Amino acid sequence: MSAAVCVENVRKIYDRTPVVNGLSFAIAPGEMFGLLGPNGAGKSTTIRMLTTLTRPSEGTIQVAGYDVRRDPIAVKQQIGVVLQQTSVDLDLTVWENMEFHGRLHHIPKTERQQRIDRALTYVELSDRQDVKAKTLSGGMKRRLQIARALLHEPKILFLDEPTVGLDPQTRRRLWEIIRDLNRQGMTMLLTTHYMEEVEYLCDRIGIMDAGTLIELGTLDELRHKHGGGLVMKQVGDRWEYKFFPDLDAANAYFEAQPDKTGLMVRPSNLEDIFVELTGRQLD
């Protein structure tokens, strides 16, 4: 089966500076792919290129089988997009926001109303359908964005930091929606700063830094490669990390230390690997 998303040697240059540089990866149909990276790594720029909002300067991007440069309209018909900034129209009601999007996609009236009903029920906003979007909470606005992105029944959903700024309960509610959509077969790419979000949701993880992918794999693959065990040492008000292939090796090192003051041993997690890879390691 051909890839849902295929990115090959992509560069994006702003003011002669490459902000995405030699990026290549593919996402399989039905996969949930997480893109992680520190601020300014190029995640949003990548999502913007994949969703036809900005053009790559070099390289090729295919989404749902269509080239983003040659056939952006076909790409738009196949994708749903939830961006960082709330893009709902605040002075329209929840229903009107949905209705407007449905008309843009030329969904016939009866079908449109059924789909709006279904989508608002799905994200639990039916009881708010007649209120103006500006009266919604942050989490509700994000749910409205998701409902709207689903209306034209896209094959691939792109989510740029979908849970940023939301309280833990609302985040978890959104996680369930995202997971459920993926279980129904939707391909997804999401960017986030929350490591536990990627650990919980994603099949595969790409770590970006300075415009390029510095690591790619499943959580288990990354753990296997970078070390499954960790010894931490408190030095003043910071921690130094030492990675080991697995927890047993970390334990053996720990036990062999004559002075265990400030030492801690534990399994490594994605955040540890991220910190190690992006140069934020403290030792």
Ligand SMILES: Nc1ncnc2c1ncn2[C@@H]1O[C@H](COP(=O)(O)OP(=O)(O)OP(=O)(O)O)[C@@H](O)[C@H]1O
């Ligand atoms: N329109 C633009 N013009 C010039 N530079 C830009 C533009 N958009 C983004 N950049 C620059 O490109 C780089 C990558 O930005 P991008 O928003 O893609 O990073 P990010 O990984 O999404 O960061 P964050 O986690 O902070 O959202 C940054 O240095 C940013 O300043």
